Amino acid sequence: MSRETLNARRLLCPLPVIRTQDKVKQLMPGDQLEVIGTDPGLMQDIPTWCRINGHKVLELGSDGHDYIVVLEVGALKQ
């Protein structure tokens, strides 16, 4: 299992979702991806995208500046 980070700062939704989607295609089930962005929209869009595509959101939060979502790639990978 690996953990990778995706820098989605300055991108506006749906671009963080698109970059997440593209990155997840390169990962294996069980791998984790930390998405860091500045658009608060990603706090809603990435969890929705995960539910649709069978991935699991492990963490969802903000450090006051960036918004962070950590997801685990599911078996039903796109």
Place this chain on the structure above:
Amino acid sequence: MLATKTIMEQGIHVEGINFFTGFCVEGHTHAIRDKEKAKAKRNNSLWVAEQLGIKLHIIDVIDDYKNVLINPKHGYGAYMNPCLDCKIFMVNKAKQWIAENGFDFIITGEVIGQRPMSQRKATLPIVARESGADDLLVRPLCAKNLPPTLPEREGWIDREKLHAITGRSRKPQMEMAEGFGFSDYAQPAGGCCFLTDKNYSAKLVDMWQAHGHKDYQLDDVMLLKVGRHIRPAAHFKLIVARDEGEGRFLQGYKKDFISLFSRSHAGPLVLLDGNPSAEDLYLAASITARYGQGRYMDQVEIMIKGKEDFERMILVKPFAAEDQLQEWYI
């Protein structure tokens, strides 16, 4: 949503495709402006996919879309919206996608007569033909008013269970939504593309004129969505943040532009796009002061930062020629 549900009701597996051109409204404005904070930030296509229980593929077509916008074969709509070319482009992309991903045909939610440019009886066949999708393109909401497509002729789908909606009224769709048990859905009647917006289109044309060409980068078209755009001269313009949200967003671009802000009073971040003279910089600083809380003061301190390490503080009198300012608004 209704077209998809209609086909899913026949037991057919459907997945969604959402093309991101760079001009899609939802998400961006919600994310940037303070006044939009109270609104839900949902992405409608993701939300619809979840309601329907289908997968959604969001595809970045920003680069390929440039040619559609710059050279639309069928021209523009009321503003810079190349709706018919856009639809042809997207159906063509969908055709490529289904070939690569093992799907059999394409469905869209188009209705004859729904939209004045791209959904007329005369234009629907153009979309099918020029996209190359031909009779692999099914419009479930108005299929009975169109010749049978290959999936209908081959019996992959039952034509009798498709619909015959026409015209601009959304009442039949609303009744259908109620029948399917959808109590919430994206508001109809367009508005999902910045290119259909008069003010945005004016800023786009202004940018093309100022750059001397029509090519653009994603950041160029993103910045047209944010702030007041003021062009005092052909060789430079100002982008003035309208609230804290826009200010935060513009902060991310400070390294790429000359930026100005008041040091003596609260006020907006301003980006300057162009090559200003010293006199232009003074004018820009004066306009920056006009939008801050020092607008009625005799003098305001304005910090000017260049793209590299250059920075300079100057004292200016806030710009007071309101009529002139109105003329400079893009």
